Amino acid sequence: MMGRTIFIDPGRCIGCQACVSACRECDSHRGKSMIHLDYTDEGHSVASLPTVCMHCEDPVAPCAEVCPADAILVTADGVVQQADTTRCIGCANCVNACPFGVPKIDLGAKLQMKCNLCYDRTAYGLAPMCATVCPTGALFYGTVEELQAERPGVQVADTFTFGRSEVRTGVAMVVPADRVRWPVPGGLPVVEINGKDVRR
Amino acid sequence: MPADRWRADQDGETLVPTHCCFCGVQCGMYLRVDRGGKVFGVEPRNHDINRMRLCPKGINAYQQVNHPDRLTAPLMRRSRDEDFREVSWDEALDFTVSEIRRIQQSHGNDAFGLLGGASLFSEKTYLVGKFARVALKSRHVDYNGRLCMVSAAGANKLAFGIDRAGNPFSDILLTDCLLIAGSNVGECFPVMTQYVWGARDRGAILIVVDPRETAIARTADIHVALRPGTDSAFFNSVLHVVVEEGLTDEAYLAAHATGWEEVKAKAAEYPPARAAEICGVPAEQIVQVARAFARAPKAMAWHARGIEHHSQGVENCLSVINLCTATGHLGRPGAGYGTLTGQGNGQGGREHGQKADLLPGGRSIMNEEHRRQICGIWGIEESELPPAGTSMMEMVWQMQRREIRGLIGICNNPFVSLPNYAVVKEGYDATEFHAQLDFFLSETAANAHVVLPVTTWAEDEGVMANAEARVVKHNKAQDPPPGVRTDTWVMCELARRLGAGDKFAFPDSRAVFDELRIASAGTVNDYYGITYERLEETGGIVWPCPSTDHPGTPRLFEDGRTYHPDGKIHLQVVEWHSPMDPYDDEHPMSLTTGRTVAHFLSGNQTRRLGALVEQTPRPWAEIHPSHGFRNGEPVRVVTRRGSEVFPALVTEAIRPDTVFVPYHWPVPTAANALTIDALDPRSKIPEYKVCACRIEHAEKIDEVPAPPVAPGHVAYPETQVSRTDPLPPTSPQGRGTSERG
Ligand code: SF4
Ligand code: SF4
Helix, strand or coil: CCCCEEEECHHHCCCCCHHHHHHHHCHHHCCCCCCEEEECCCCCCCCEEEECCCCEEECCCHHHHHCCCCCCCECCCCCECCCCCCCCCCCCHHHHHCCCCCCEEECCCCEEECCCCCHHHHCCCCCCHHHHHCCCCCEEEECHHHHHHHCCCCEEEEEEEECCEEEEEEEEEEECCCCCCCCCCCCCCCCEECCEECCC | CCHHHCCCCCCCCEEEEEECCCCCCCCEEEEEECCCCCEEEEEECCCCCCCCCCCHHHHHHHHHCCCCCCCCCCEECCCCCCCCEECCHHHHHHHHHHHHHHHHHHHCHHHEEEEECCCCCHHHHHHHHHHHHHHCCCCCEEEHHHHCCHHHHHHHHHHHCCCCCCCCHHHHHHCCEEEEECCCHHHHCHHHHHHHHHHHHCCCEEEEECCECCHHHHCCCEEECCCCCCHHHHHHHHHHHHHHCCCCCHHHHHHHEECHHHHHHHHCCCCHHHHHHHHCCCHHHHHHHHHHHHHCCCEEEEECHHHHCCCCHHHHHHHHHHHHHHCCCCCECCEEEEECCCCCCCCHHHCCCCCCCEEHHHEECCCHHHHHHHHHHHCCCHHHCCCCCCCHHHHHHHHHCCCCCEEEEECCCHHHHCCCHHHHHHHHHHCCEEEEEECCCCCCHHHCCEEEEECCHHHCCEEEECCCCEEEEECCCCCCCCCCECHHHHHHHHHHHCCCHHHHCCCCHHHHHHHHHHHHCCCCCCCCCCCHHHHHHHCCEECCCCCCCCCCCCCCCCCCCCCCCCCCEECCCCCCCCCCCCCCCCCCEEEEEECCCCCCCCCCCHHHCHHHHHHCCCCCEEECHHHCCCCCCEEEEEECCEEEEEEEEECCCECCCEEEEECCCCCCCCHHHCCCCCECCCCCCECCCCEEEEEEECCCCCCCCCCCCCCCCCCCHHHHCCCCCCCCCCCHHHCCCCCCC
């Protein structure tokens, strides 16, 4: 069963990018953010979704699997590390292999960089920097039990399907709890603007 | 070792506990200080308010402490045609004092004014008020909190006799129905969102009243996208339904409120059908809101600038209070009201006398008894204490008319923050002398005669009161750079040179705070029991706190009594009237303004921090797809004050009759070149949130100017990132569109 990891809850994300700024501040790759924020329905809704490394478990992380230089190491506790600087040849195979679009290449340095679950912080019992600051809890660090204690009824998903292949990940997505919702009236038809008929 | 004090000792770095310098949430944070005593980073802090959370502004705030744009020497010029030159403190202060004397001798004491700021520590805001009245002997003092939440302050004072939020943030977690009106919590108070989502997790109904679909509106159970400037019609109508359906708490009203019959009679004039027409929302929504709010065992209402920045801002807030009172949702855990303050010390900044009509402890400057008390503490004759002055915008009008000829500004940037820029510029240009205290050269300071470099929040200690009225202590993390002085030192030194030195013998913030405590003792805003030591121990105390063994008062009215002498809630009749700038064929739409998550107020600070500039490098005009614009196309927004061209952000998340422009930038990309300088008659808050406008196709997008820097400094390259790009590299909160499909 899942240990202490990040849970991503897109329903809570407000797109503030605190996670992006925080990632830039953490010590493992200072100055660069390894998170990106996606807007899932641009122009229609402000919905946003942070993407951090999913730390794939099964099969072996695709990025690590395709690395010809064996630069991407996976620790015993399932954290897929950033490329080892002494081994990485900057070929970008990992970038192409990752189904979630996570690893980045610093072309100048010929080096792959990615989220390593803030190893420098988690080793001291702290949450990764992004999950520490996220003002909304869209990024939550802890166990599934801790998550469910805080958010009654939520379910999590840690298996994703891409075509015929399935990937089980160390980082999980939160599936919203069922709840009774009030109907929200849709947008108004544009017939008048401040009293003026604009249907020409 | 607490978990959030990781590694501090190992690396020779220290972590100084303090709070964010920006918004009214006042998140706790540690500043990371290196061996050399310089701030170099931030670490989240497990403080009650934010529990480790920070927004991007908070995370990047530390970067301004040792920023290359910092002012490090006084700048001076004798006329605005000259260039600034760096001068000694003596020369700058001598010139300032001689100009104050010259202007006051020929035009009277009131010809010199002082404008403070609500990002200052409370000690400094206390000094601003005292300096104006005792050293300058002028009635003209006000502050930029006037642009922030004075409408709510006025309404709370009228209804409850106390000017602050009724409940702590943590009460939000206990409520069954949370109504948020005119507050883009996700962007303006991001860390508050955890409380909103927490309430939602526990099944609370979330109601959001806002013309835009903001991040919290997106997930609300009911999003009322009303037309800007119609809030009080909406709330009157909700109250109408509450009465019609018999959902009022008559026992509560009878025991605790006055004026209910009149309020009820007025609400009767706002049936949902009428309000639906005024507000441009479906009538059923009004009924839904009324039922959800009134039937909930515990309900809360939080609001912010969206309903306060209006020519009827006070009335809007009163209409919310009427609703809370009529349904009996006050003074209980999970039931009550609150205002989210924009500036870090928006709450504390007005409590101790820098507002034109207030003396320390929230005393009224018009009240004989209050005047006597303060004169006793200050050691001056009652006849020496000037009467009430005018509000910030009115002072600018007086500058235009040359009634105010000299001005000192502290911690404000009216060239970006006041409405109707043309008038503001004219007013400031008409002054014979203008000095500005700041740590960056703001757009306003760049127009002054004298600029005095002062400390950031990390270089001094002091207190701020957050949106819950919780007083928190900021600690000093590093020494100021050479050449930089604290605002306290500058005010005391100016006072000394003006001959009032004996009244300003304050060596540091602590000395000021001790006088402030005494000056507030026995008032509604009682700080007497709050000491620096207690603040450090407890992480914050909510006033009133009358004695050093008093725990503070996080929740108001638990015993059902308000702060009026009769202990009652004084309900006020609210009549909706249309906004001050009328619509016509030329200007059929509403322009509304607001904040983005990456920037703070006039942007003088945040527009210099690379990560924040990159996140939101420039303003835009948010419009509905029905107007036929493509994303990123230049759109000209025209009001009766002027016109500017922004890239269009085309989105369904805004009403078709409304345009939104964020306001953190200077001309020619300043929303406030377009907004109207109409004021609420009671609070004197400007009507930023609605004016008539039209939109047109345009050729070229107006470019954002770089923030001004002192002579000899080079513009910091990081802040130049993509200022000229038509669209932000990452679209703000997903509003940028690629056309569907
Ligand atoms: S910090 Fe949290 S809420 Fe903000 S963008 Fe990142 S995931 Fe979303
Ligand atoms: S700006 Fe406000 S929400 Fe953001 S970190 Fe500072 S205090 Fe917290």
